[in-house]
Amino acid sequence: MPDVYNWHLGRTMTYPYPEAHPTKQFAAVFNINRCIGCQTCTGSCKATWTFSRGQEYMWWNNVETKPYGSYPQHWDVKVLQLLDEAHQAAGVQPQWDHSQASEQAPYGVYNGLTLTEASGPNEQVLGYLPAESEWRSPNFYEDTSTGYKGGAYGLSPDGASLPEHQAWFFYLMRICNHCTYPACLAACPRKAIYKREEDGIVLIDQERCRGYRKCVQACPYKKSMYRGTTQVSEKCVGCYPRVEGADPLSDGVPMETRCMAVCPGKIRLNGLVDVAEDGSWVENPKHPLYFLVRMEQIALPLYPQFGTEPNIYYIPPRWAPRPYLRQMFGPGVDHAIERYTAPSRELLAVLQLFRTTQKMIFRYEIEEGPLVREAEINGKPWQMYNDTVIGFDAKDREIVRLSVVEPLHERPMERLNSI
Amino acid sequence: MFTRSRLIIVAVCLLALGAVLANAPLVSSQGLTITAAAIEGDLPIDAPDSALWQQATAVEVPMSAQMIARPIMPETNAKAITVRALHNNAEIAFLLEWQDATRNDTTLRVDDFRDSVAIQFPVGEGQPFYCMGQQGGDVNIWHWKADWQASLIAQQNLQTTYPNLAVDQYPFTEPAENIYLAAYADRNYLTAEAAGNYLALPTHGSPVEDLVAGGFGTLTTQPLAGQNVRGFGEWRDGVWRVIFSRELTSTEAEDVMLAPEKLYAVAFAAWDGANQERNGSKSTSQWVSFQLASAPGTGAAAPAGAAAQAPLTASVAATQPTGFNPLFWGFIALLILIPLGVGVVMLYFYLGNKA
Ligand code: SF4
Ligand code: SF4
Ligand code: SF4
Numbered sequence: 001m002p003d004v005y006n007w008h009l010g011r012t013m014t015y016p017y018p019e020a021h022p023t024k025q026f027a028a029v030f031n032i033n034r035c036i037g038c039q040t041c042t043g044s045c046k047a048t049w050t051f052s053r054g055q056e057y058m059w060w061n062n063v064e065t066k067p068y069g070s071y072p073q074h075w076d077v078k079v080l081q082l083l084d085e086a087h088q089a090a091g092v093q094p095q096w097d098h099s100q101a102s103e104q105a106p107y108g109v110y111n112g113l114t115l116t117e118a119s120g121p122n123e124q125v126l127g128y129l130p131a132e133s134e135w136r137s138p139n140f141y142e143d144t145s146t147g148y149k150g151g152a153y154g155l156s157p158d159g160a161s162l163p164e165h166q167a168w169f170f171y172l173m174r175i176c177n178h179c180t181y182p183a184c185l186a187a188c189p190r191k192a193i194y195k196r197e198e199d200g201i202v203l204i205d206q207e208r209c210r211g212y213r214k215c216v217q218a219c220p221y222k223k224s225m226y227r228g229t230t231q232v233s234e235k236c237v238g239c240y241p242r243v244e245g246a247d248p249l250s251d252g253v254p255m256e257t258r259c260m261a262v263c264p265g266k267i268r269l270n271g272l273v274d275v276a277e278d279g280s281w282v283e284n285p286k287h288p289l290y291f292l293v294r295m296e297q298i299a300l301p302l303y304p305q306f307g308t309e310p311n312i313y314y315i316p317p318r319w320a321p322r323p324y325l326r327q328m329f330g331p332g333v334d335h336a337i338e339r340y341t342a343p344s345r346e347l348l349a350v351l352q353l354f355r356t357t358q359k360m361i362f363r364y365e366i367e368e369g370p371l372v373r374e375a376e377i378n379g380k381p382w383q384m385y386n387d388t389v390i391g392f393d394a395k396d397r398e399i400v401r402l403s404v405v406e407p408l409h410e411r412p413m414e415r416l417n418s419i
Numbered sequence: 420m421f422t423r424s425r426l427i428i429v430a431v432c433l434l435a436l437g438a439v440l441a442n443a444p445l446v447s448s449q450g451l452t453i454t455a456a457a458i459e460g461d462l463p464i465d466a467p468d469s470a471l472w473q474q475a476t477a478v479e480v481p482m483s484a485q486m487i488a489r490p491i492m493p494e495t496n497a498k499a500i501t502v503r504a505l506h507n508n509a510e511i512a513f514l515l516e517w518q519d520a521t522r523n524d525t526t527l528r529v530d531d532f533r534d535s536v537a538i539q540f541p542v543g544e545g546q547p548f549y550c551m552g553q554q555g556g557d558v559n560i561w562h563w564k565a566d567w568q569a570s571l572i573a574q575q576n577l578q579t580t581y582p583n584l585a586v587d588q589y590p591f592t593e594p595a596e597n598i599y600l601a602a603y604a605d606r607n608y609l610t611a612e613a614a615g616n617y618l619a620l621p622t623h624g625s626p627v628e629d630l631v632a633g634g635f636g637t638l639t640t641q642p643l644a645g646q647n648v649r650g651f652g653e654w655r656d657g658v659w660r661v662i663f664s665r666e667l668t669s670t671e672a673e674d675v676m677l678a679p680e681k682l683y684a685v686a687f688a689a690w691d692g693a694n695q696e697r698n699g700s701k702s703t704s705q706w707v708s709f710q711l712a713s714a715p716g717t718g719a720a721a722p723a724g725a726a727a728q729a730p731l732t733a734s735v736a737a738t739q740p741t742g743f744n745p746l747f748w749g750f751i752a753l754l755i756l757i758p759l760g761v762g763v764v765m766l767y768f769y770l771g772n773k774a
Contacts, residue, residue, distance in 0.1 A: 052608040053577065053589050053599070057529070122491040129695065132528045189490065189698050190636050206614035210638070211526065212698040214490060228527035229577065230611040230619035 004181060005279055006114075008304040008330070010105025013114050016124050016186045021279045025200035026178045026238050028260060028270040029292050029299040031315040031354065033340070035171040035267045037143065039063055041259035045175075048258045049237065054229025057135045060236035061259040063173040067324065068141035071174075072134040075222045079115075079306065080327070082126050086118035094305065096331040104280070106297060107304065107332045114307020115183055115220055125187045125218035135225075145169040162318055163337075170317040173267070175259060176223040176236035177302065177310030178202050180279060184235070187218030199272055200311065201238035209233055220306040243272070243360075245394070253394040254360040266355035271362065286363050288350050288391070289313075296347050298336045300329035315340055342377040348404055349389040357400040361391035372405055452708040453478045453685065455504035455511055462505050462512040465651035467660035472514055475503035480687055482517075482702035487550055488635045492700035497689035500536070500704070506711050511677055512664040513538060515687065522654040523692025524565035527580045532692035534565040534654075536661050539686045540675035542631065546684045549706050551632045559675040560630040560638070563650045563661050565692070568626035576600060617643065626650040627663060631673040635699070645671045667711075677711060685709040 003012040004019040045061040062071045070076055087094050094112025101108040118126045148154045148167040160166065178195075182202045185193040192208035193215060195201070204215070204224065209232035215224040216233060224235045239257035241247060247255050255261070260270035271289045274282035284290045292299045292313070299313035316325045316333050318341060325333040343351065349366050369386035376382065384404065391400040411418075456475040463469030480502055484495040501516040515536055523534045538561045541547055547556025569575060577584055578599045588598065591608050595601035603609055611619035617628065617640040627650035632638045647669060652661035667677040677683065684706040690696040 051590055052603075053592075054609075056577075056584075056586060122489060122493065124489055129530060132530045135529060187490075189488070190638070206611040206619075207616045209611065209616070210618060210698070213529070214698070216529070226529045227611070228529065228531070228580075229621075230609055230616070231526055232611040232616060232619060234610060 001116075005104075006181065006307060006309050007104060007280060008107060008110075008301050008309050009114070009307065010100060010102070010107065010109035011111075013181075013307050014117050015181050016116070019279060021180070021275050021277065022195060022197050022200035023275060024198060024272040025180070025275045025281075025311055026243060026270075027273050027289050027293070027311040027313065028268055029289060029313045029315065029354075030173055031267040031299075031351075032170055032172065032317045033267075033315060034265050034354075035063065035173055036265045037063055037065070037171045038264055039139070040262050040264055041173060041268075044258045044262040045236070048239070050234075054227040055234070057138075058225045058227070058234070059138050060223065060225075061173070061175045062138055063171050064139065065142050065144055065169050066172045066320075066328075067146065067169065068144050069139065069172075070141075071138040072130040072222050073137070073140065074134070075130065075220075076303070076328075078128055079220045079303075082128065083113065083115065083118060083305070086113055086120075086126060090118070098331045106294070107300075107330050110305055110330075112305055114305065115218075116181070116186055116307055123187070123218075124214075125183045127183065127187070127218040127220065129213060129217040130222060143169065160319070162341075164321050165319040168320050170320055172302075172314075174221065174223070174302075175257075175312060176202065176238070177221060177308065177312045178236075178238055179311065180309035181307065183218040183220055183306070183308050184215035184224045187214040188212075189214060196240070199238070199240070199243055200275070201240050201243065202235070203237060203240070204233055204235055206230075206232060206234070220303065220308065221310070250359065255358050256360055260355070261358045263355045269354045269361070271360045286365070288353050288361055288364055291346070291350055291364075296339055296344070297332055298339045298347070300332045300336055303328060304330045338378075342380065342382050345383070345385055345387065348384065349387045352389050352402045352404060353391055353400065356402060357391060359393045359399045361399065362394050363392040363396065365390045365392070369403065451478055451480060452710065453480075453502050453504055455506040455513075455709070455711045457679070457712045458505055458507055460507065462507055462510050462664060464510075464512050464649060464662055464664040467514055467516075467651070467653055467662060471505060472503050475505050475514075478502050478707070480704045480707055482687065482689060482704050485550060485688075485699050485701050485703050488699050490699055492694070492696060494694075495689075495696055495700065495702040496691035496694050497702035500687050500689060502687070502707075504709070506667065506677075506679075508667070508679070510664055510666050511711070512662055515659075515661045515663070517659055517689055518657055519654070519659050519689075519691055519693075520657050521691075521693040522565065522659075524569035524654075525575055525580065526566045527575060527577065530695075532695050532697050533690070534659060534692045535563060535690045536652075536659065537562040537688045538663055539688070541684055542673060542675060546706050548634070549686050550703060551635050551638065553634050555633070557631055557633045557673065559673060560632055561648045561650075561663050561665070562628045562630060563626050563652055563663060564628065565626075565652060565654070565659075567623045567628075568650070568652045570622065571626060574600075574622070616640075617646075626652060629674070641671065641673055645673065647671075647674070679711040679713045681710065683709045 001014040001016055002018040004015045006013050041061045042059055042063055050058040064070050096108050096110050098108035115126045145167045148156055151157055178201050190208055192205045211231040213226050216226055224233050226233045242255040242257055245252045245254050256270040260268040273289050276282050281290055281294055285295055299315050301310045302314055316329050316336055318337050353361055367388040371383055372386045373384040386403055386405045388403045390398055393399045463471045480500050482497050482499055484493050497517050503514045505512050519534055525531050526533050540559045542557040542559050547553045552558035576599055591605040592601035593604050606613040627648040629641045629646050629648045630638055648665045650663050686706050687704045688701045690701045
């Protein structure tokens with residue numbers, strides 16, 4: 001099997017196909033801290049793509065309450081367990097060596113096995129096929145927190161405080177990660193799955209697919225789904241007509257997907273990043289995704305150890321236990337939370353861009369504003385400036401302009417109760 | 420007393436024994452010949468219990484797990500298929516029988532896999548690779564599917580699978596009394612069907628899909644107009660009985676052409692849905708010789724004389740008998756032969772020194 005370079009892992013890994021990269025990659029940053037669990041994203045995808053016969057159980061976008069919720073049930077625990085068993089069988093103690101972090105390996109080097117490396121001689125990818133019952137009740141355990149141990153009746157007399165809450169949950173919003181090294185694609189014996197050259201979106205060829213469900217078995221995130229009424233599998237299409245700029249509203253430039261553009265919690269920022277021939281992101285400090293993922297490093301891949309190099313990046317929740325978060329997002333968690341808790345002047349401005357325009361932002365500029373607040377965070381002084389951030393579309397036209405301090409409008413007396 | 424010459428004789432014998440051992444499973448399905456008995460009148464194309472089948476000699480074809488291309492499932496369930504064939508100079512029919520403890524004839528739920536069985540013929544002269552053919556050596560595959568068969572008897576739909584299903588509406592369907600059966604006004608919402616995927620059609624005229632392949636991953640459904648294989652299958656008491664039938668000749672380049680007194684190759688595959696067998700996770704046979712008897716009533720063809728045509732390539736795996744894993748046995752043979760050789764050489768020099 002060829003070796004491919006996975007920058008999430010800081011090393012090469014085995015994959016059934018040789019390395020080849022799209023020119024641009026569909027990517028997004030999801031800010032878990034801000035999600036309100038409203039499922040508007042989930043509903044928007046359903047209303048756009050999966051309202052037909054045979055798709056009833058499909059939620060290409062889903063939001064689950066961690067640590068207990070999962071769709072399909074226990075997908076993460078099951079895949080982690082499989083990987084754990086493979087490590088034990090191979091006598092490998094999987095570890096991240098953060099000291100080896102570099103430009104090519106921002107999170108350091110992972111020495112464990114990935115799912116393509118742990119698959120054994122008979123399969124391309126280590127995985128499992130969820131039972132039909134596991135796809136049911138997609139929001140089971142909604143808002144269920146871990147129990148508080150200590151106070152009477154499970155109540156804390158002092159409330160909760162950072163850095164870690166004892167009773168905690170958080171929402172995990174998930175779509176297909178349009179992985180750089182898709183496990184679904186690796187496992188398909190028909191080569192019916194392909195990654196688009198122009199945007200890295202991963203699609204299942206509906207004509208070639210024969211419903212073998214090897215992709216369903218292989219995708220660790222369980223984002224490839226079988227449709228019984230057509231006997232083939234389907235998956236999140238990355239709303240590719242919008243990404244192509246084919247939507248009449250888009251004026252010919254790439255638009256954010258449906259699930260991103262509807263988010264009332266303003267937690268999502270979707271775009272296309274330039275990819276170099278070696279798979280790395282072309283340096284572009286004024287691209288909001290490049291800035292958040294590569295420069296500030298506050299957004300992290302979900303389960304990077306699976307080895308698919310997923311392209312949805314998460315700002316981890318500040319209040320959840322760090323070991324749990326490190327298992328989920330890798331060793332970059334502490335740094336990310338630290339940066340997010342006391343954001344730099346530029347980061348605070350860029351964070352305003354989330355979900356403010358349907359068009360994808362390809363570049364931002366900042367106009368500096370006055371100092372508006374000074375505070376101490378984690379024992380260090382911190383300043384807030386009312387800067388203005390301006391977003392530009394693919395044709396470099398201004399599409400959005402926002403200030404860090406939200407403009408306040410006071411309603412005149414005579415209209416006090418009107419809406 | 421050992422002398423050098425005696426030792427050489429012993430060594431040669433041992434080596435010969437090793438070679439025989441390495442090639443041990445000489446009993447192969449390649450020695451088998453299926454003969455389609457010639458009868459007059461209609462073939463029993465949907466009657467596995469018909470007495471006419473008694474006129475055909477039953478041949479038990481050994482099956483084993485496909486072990487060459489990933490994904491591999493080393494333990495598949497079908498161990499043998501009993502094959503009978505009849506023809507009437509215009510049509511041919513095969514009756515395949517194999518044991519399967521469970522009937523799996525729906526694929527509606529996400530973890531439902533079908534029972535199915537396939538017959539494979541080389542399209543041209545010679546024998547391409549027995550598993551899905553090879554580049555330049557196409558194979559014609561007839562694939563019978565238990566769920567398609569079941570749907571022909573009683574249409575399967577979501578409501579039969581999920582009796583308590585409740586959906587308010589399916590957009591883009593025609594108004595209908597039962598929305599679960601409503602036809603789609605816009606096919607695009609049956610994505611695979613709109614993309615021209617034959618599997619995705621709501622109904623299939625035959626439970627058999629007629630395909631062509633030229634190597635792993637190249638399996639292709641023949642065009643709708645070229646779907647000319649009929650089928651009938653029935654599960655009873657742990658046994659599937661499946662009949663395939665087609666006209667002997669076909670105008671399509673992707674179809675096998677059959678004529679009496681010629682020797683053909685044929686191979687079989689079976690999938691047990693209960694074991695989640697699908698695609699390469701299957702039981703397969705090697706190529707088996709196959710011929711059509713020439714005169715009605717004889718039930719046997721003129722002696723074929725030569726064996727089946729030579730393989731297209733010298734691919735080792737392609738010519739190995741059923742259940743024979745060349746890598747494994749080659750490895751075992753090496754394990755035996757290398758120490759043996761070393762030992763013999765050492766002994767040779769040892770004795771030579773002594774002498
Ligand atoms: S998330 Fe799953 S379905 Fe999506 S590209 Fe990655 S492996 Fe494939
Ligand atoms: S990107 Fe589009 S298709 Fe994918 S989950 Fe979001 S809305 Fe659905
Ligand atoms: S729409 Fe946004 S805020 Fe609502 S659940 Fe989805 S990601 Fe969270």
